[in-house]
Amino acid sequence: MTPDRLIRQKEADWRLLEELIKKANSQLQTMTPEDARRLGELYRSASSDLALAQRDFPRHPITRYLNQIVARSHALIYRQEPLTGRKILRYVTHTFPQTFRRSASFFWVAMLLFMIPGVLIGTLTFVDPDQARFALPANVQQMIPQIEDQELWTNIPVSDRPYASSFIMTNNIRVSFLAFAGGILAGLLTFYVMVFNGVVIGGILGLTYHYGIGFGLLTFMISHGVIELTVIFIAGAAGLRIGWAMLRPGLLSRRISVQRAAQEAVVLIIGCVPLLVIAGLIEGFISPAEGIPWPVKFGVGLTTGIILYTYLFRSGREDKNNFTVAKKLQGEKSV
């Protein structure tokens, strides 16, 4: 077989295949079932032309051309199902909570990484506030004089609330992304993000309690804090999952192990974004509102917590009815 002959014989087929590829890429709706069938046929025929060309004349331009149309149609034919509304709904009700439960151990570890330094530093600043200068990070230390004057900074003026809300929201999302991305450095950056935030929040709470304004701060934090901290822990779990896959790949190669963990972790981190938007809205509008009494704010925290944790631990569990249906079908099959 010579290139000239191959071109003469198959040119019409290839041109048609090119047309179908173009059609499928730009206006998928106009594809008829006949077009799709034809695309598959032409793709297979072009693949065998490519195999022949690679064997007989690998350096001829026609081989490069065939390589290109086979690659383009291969990408079309074997592509995954596109993002649909149904898939997004399924993500909310099943994929996200199920993935969360598979990573639950990392969630608890992330929580402890935050809580242990938080409680330790909090106790320290409560008992001995002078230590706060050494225990707290530099940019948090500028808050110390204000706390010593028994002033809270949480009284955000009404006109600033939308601004504060969006600032806090984006900042929290940034921290979550960092905790996730930090996993790729063997989890070290994730570790740092968790501990750092634990130290800051624990330290400030301890210090404010020492000066008698702690309850005020807690009242401010409680409404949005339950969601916010849970989400930060989820982001931490996502990062730790990647880091752990890197350190302990088990029977997989490190690269494959990290790839798999990242595919799970990204499911978690995507879910963090809408949750942080909710937390940010509460933090901007409910938390600083002076008209709302403290029991209501605690109530908001408790309610959001119950809803969130019920969702995380209960949603998308295997349905008993589905199970019996599946059994029945299996039974029928075996009969």
Add this chain to the structure above:
Amino acid sequence: MMEEFLNIDTPENVGFDYEIAGIGSRFMAAAIDYLILGITQAIIVLGSIFLIIGSIETLLEGESPIGGIFIAVIFVVVFAINWGYFIFFEITWNGQTPGKKQIGLRTISLNGLPAGAGSIVIRNLLRTVDFLPISYGVGLVTMFINPQFRRLGDLAAGTVVVFDQTDINLDQVRRSTRTRGAPVIVSEAVLEMPLYRLDVRDIGRLEGYLARRDEMVNDLEVAQHILRGLYEKMDLEWNPSRFTMGIAATQLQEIHQQLTKMGEGE
């Protein structure tokens, strides 16, 4: 070791390949993207500052929340553009961003399929780490170590950046085939050659030369080299002084023509 090609085996058991993008072209694409990002954000921020200054008095007088809401919206928009630019374009443009499109690059999955939404989010969130400590320090180091020029984000997402496959069409192929020139008169010497001793690989080499000789700087030297190979295969005596470069090229064309004739006579 650096690899130039990503080989994919299809379920039909045919292998094809993608040319892997190097650091240079990826740098160019990223430069364009960051330029677009920078300009867009500058326009938004400067524009809103302009608006705020223009109406600062009305904003300051009343306790109106409009100013706050306005700033909040700008804040969220800039944040979303910053983090979402690459993710948005790579998902909606099938692995391309404006910069990648300009340079002719595409992000694909390692198995040759379009990168999934999850993978795109992974590789672009990990951009933060690849960017550490400054301007893609970590990313560059991993790209130098990795034979397929993949940065950390690509490694975790299972993606690779390749040159887009739209660089040659059938008309170009035909044109380059036609440069073989007009039919030549096949000389007596070529007619007597035992051409049947040549196998497909020799013919392929000959075809490759004829198709590409216009792009070659040293095409006459290559012609001599290939002709010598064919002579050895056919057990003919090779006398370099008889074959000046020009004659070698002509004779290759004659051999090709004769082979084509034989092929069609089958």
